[in-house]
Amino acid sequence: MPTVNPPRGMRDFLPADKSRRERVLAVIRDRYRGHGFDEIETPVMEEYGRLHAGIGGDNEKLAYNVLARGLDAETIRAAADDPAALTDLGLRYDLTVPLARFYASHRAALPSVFRAIQIAPVWRAERPQKGRYRQFVQCDIDIIGDATARAEAELIVASLDALDALGLEGGTVRVNDRRVLDGMLAAFGFGEAERPGILITIDKLDKVGVDGVVAELRERGADESAVAGFERFLRLPAPDAAAFGADHIRARLPEGVSAEVIDHLVGIGEAVRAARPAAGEIPLVFDPFLVRGMGYYTGTIFELAHTSVSYSLGGGGRYDGMIGRFLGTDVPAVGFSLGFERLVDLLGVADAGQQPAVVLVHDRDVPLGELLAAKAHVVATGARVRLEQRPKNVKAMLERAAADGYTSFVSLRAGDDIAALEPRSLDA
Known part of the structure; x- marks a missing residue:
């Protein structure tokens, strides 16, 4: 018999959990809209060829593909080793590829510099584990049409403001540029063809350390003189990380x-400092070894950090070449994505500013008209x-309601004066 559990890597949300998630989303939306971003929506599915056009990096391997309609058994057997011949659609694995397609389709109706919000679920055929799901919500802002440092600065400031509004003040952003990485590898003598693989190894620096990175570079057969020069550079003491200047x-x-x-990069830092003078120091940290694995990044890349956790709470970068795949120009x-699922897990359940929630406890013999009139009276507040x-056990019922986010209750008996109903706190 089929299980009653959701598919592995996917989750149900009880009312209290759903309410909590929506409160976090409301704060993020409010901050992003305050910074001039407009929300859009795209379909959950895109064409197979678009999702597998070589612009989604390793995520393309994790795409859920949808079997084309009308295939007979013989056709399926004949094309068993060719997914492209069997599928015509797939579930989106991120929101960036759909955004690029959206912009190419609707460019004439959009401003010359378009600031987009996208908040929606995506699907990846991950191996489920703690904190890694097959369906999860992405929370993106993107700026299309601005090649200057202003775009990155706007994204960073808006994201830090959203973090502040969620009660996570003191966030910082690690910043690098894919062109810096390429120039650095060229300076040490690594060939252009081997650099993508070397970046994969460098991306492991936080996990395996300098020794692990150097050992893997040698296992890759990278040029020995280049590896030796790079190793010396890696072992140099880092300058003061508090500064962010030329x-x-x-x-x-x-x-x-x-x-x-x-x-x-300096221009980004100066703009962020001007926008957040109360923060004192620029909340940016230059990290020459920040890689971010997506192959479509062409310039600035960044990750959002907070002292309360060791993992990043978001990130993004500039992808100037992607839209041209669809538009021809x-x-x-550039985009920034908040790690929504991580934020929800990290944040407490504070209900400041939440809509009042009242349980109307009524006797069985209260006439239906009185009952609904009493409910309408409280709703109107x-x-x-x-x-x-x-019930017999009122206390247990109220405890369950409190767990669901209700904050007060009203007791109603037949013939009560509806106008005199006064909610009482569940904490009393």
Whole structure:
């Protein structure tokens, strides 16, 4: 018999959990809209060819594909080793590829610089484990049409403001640029063809350390002189991480990295400092070894950090080449994604500003008209109301209601004066 559990890696949410998630989303939406971003919606499915066009990185391997309609058994057997011949659609594995398609489709109706919010579920055929799901919500903002440092700065400021509004003040953003990484590897003598693989190894630096990275580079057969020079660089003491200026960035890089790229990073820092003067120091940290695995990034990349956790709470980067795949003309684009599921797990259940929620406990003999009139009276005060017939164990019922997010109750008996009903706190 079929199980009653949801599919592995997917979850049901009880009312209290759903309410909590919606409160977090409401805060994020409010902050993003305050920064001039407009919300859009795209279909949960995209064409197979679009999802597997080589722009989604390793996520393409995790896509859920949808079997094309009308295939007979013989056709399926003949094409068993060719997914492209069997499927025509797939569930989206992120929101960036759909956004690129959306912009290419609706460009004429959008402003020259378009600021988008996308908050929606995505699906990946992950191996389920703690904190890793097959269906999860992504919470993205993107700016399309602005190639300047202003776009990155706007994204960073809006995301830090959202974090502050959620009660997680003090967030910082690790910043790098894919062009910095490429220039650094070129300066050490790594060939262009081997750099993508080397970046995969460098991305493991936090987990395996310098020794592990160097050992893996040698196992890859990378040029020995390049590896030796890179190892010496990795072992140099890092300058003060509190600074974020041209001198600080140059001190953390070998000679030969583009001055234009460094100026772009400095411009982001200056803009963020101007937007958040109360924060004091620029809430940015230059990390020359930040990689981020998505192959479509072409410039600035960043990750959101907070002192309360060791993992990132979001990230993103510039992907100037993606929209051109659909439009035929390159359009600058950069995005930032908050780790919504991680934020929900991290945040408490504070209900500040939540709509009042009242349990209306009534006797069995209260006439239906009186009951609904009483409910309408309480609803008119701006509260959310749940009807509960008085059970034998009222205390247990109220405890369950409190767990569901209800904050007060009203007791109603037949003939009571509806106008005199006064909610009482569940904490009393």
